[in-house]
Amino acid sequence: xxxxxxxxxxxxxxxxxxxxxxxxxxxxxxxxxxxxxxxxxxxxxxxxxxxxxxxxxxxxxxxxxxxxxxxxxxxxxxxxxxxxxxxxxxxxxxxxxxxxxxxxxxxxxxxxxxxxx
Amino acid sequence: xxxxxxxxxxxxxxxxxxxxxxxxxxxxxxxxxxxxxxxxxxxxxxxxxxxxxxxxxxxxxxxxxxxxxxxxxxxxxxxxxxxxxxxxxxxxxxxxxxxxxxxxxxxxxxxxxxxxx
Numbered sequence: 503x504x505x506x507x508x509x510x511x512x513x514x515x516x517x518x519x520x521x522x523x524x525x526x527x528x529x530x531x532x533x534x535x536x537x538x539x540x541x542x543x544x545x546x547x548x549x550x551x552x553x554x555x556x557x558x559x560x561x562x563x564x565x566x567x568x569x570x571x572x573x574x575x576x577x578x579x580x581x582x583x584x585x586x587x588x589x590x591x592x593x594x595x596x597x598x599x600x601x602x603x604x605x606x607x608x609x610x611x612x613x614x615x616x617x618x619x
Numbered sequence: 620x621x622x623x624x625x626x627x628x629x630x631x632x633x634x635x636x637x638x639x640x641x642x643x644x645x646x647x648x649x650x651x652x653x654x655x656x657x658x659x660x661x662x663x664x665x666x667x668x669x670x671x672x673x674x675x676x677x678x679x680x681x682x683x684x685x686x687x688x689x690x691x692x693x694x695x696x697x698x699x700x701x702x703x704x705x706x707x708x709x710x711x712x713x714x715x716x717x718x719x720x721x722x723x724x725x726x727x728x729x730x731x732x733x734x735x736x
Contacts, residue, residue: 545709
């Protein structure tokens with residue numbers, strides 16, 4: 503079984519400061535990892551993903567995430583937070599494609615990010 | 620978000636009503652999904668369709684009935700719902716069956732906010 507943990511329900515950060523939203527995962531095999539963002543009354547928007555290659559992945563809106571296999575983590579980061587980054591962030595994992603079985607995307611519970619002006 | 624559209628955006632229904640949610644994707648994808656998002660719970664995958672065939676049903680009660688007439692459209696038929704079914708219902712699509720590559724990302728619609736009285 504695969505799972506995702508987002509240990510913080512809420513993260514508060516001052517505008518202009520760096521932000522980190524934490525995610526750890528459990529999956530058999532090499533993981534496919536994703537970050538999504540959800541603004542109020544909106545669906546989930548894709549931010550970035552890790553499939554293979556460079557452990558540091560760059561995505562939309564200046565966000566990046568670092569894959570750490572030994573710590574089974576995929577933390578989301580941004581060097582300088584904006585008030586407009588305030589939203590709900592979801593980490594997700596699935597196992598790699600092998601031709602059969604379930605390829606469900608398993609989501610974490612979400613972390614609410616509040617950027618304070 | 621315009622790649623995946625959902626109607627209606629809001630729905631209020633009584634427990635004896637029958638209604639349907641509609642999802643349409645304009646991305647040329649071959650897989651579509653229904654998710655349920657309840658407050659303070661992780662996203663729950665309900666159904667998966669791949670090439671119009673239902674490939675997953677995550678123990679969803681029979682009062683929810685999906686229909687996928689073609690690879691661009693997905694419906695969720697609702698009847699005799701319970702108040703605990705009130706939630707945001709999200710549709711997503713992806714191009715599955717590929718090993719790696721950007722098309723495995725799931726793209727979400729804006730959701731239908733359902734209230735069951």
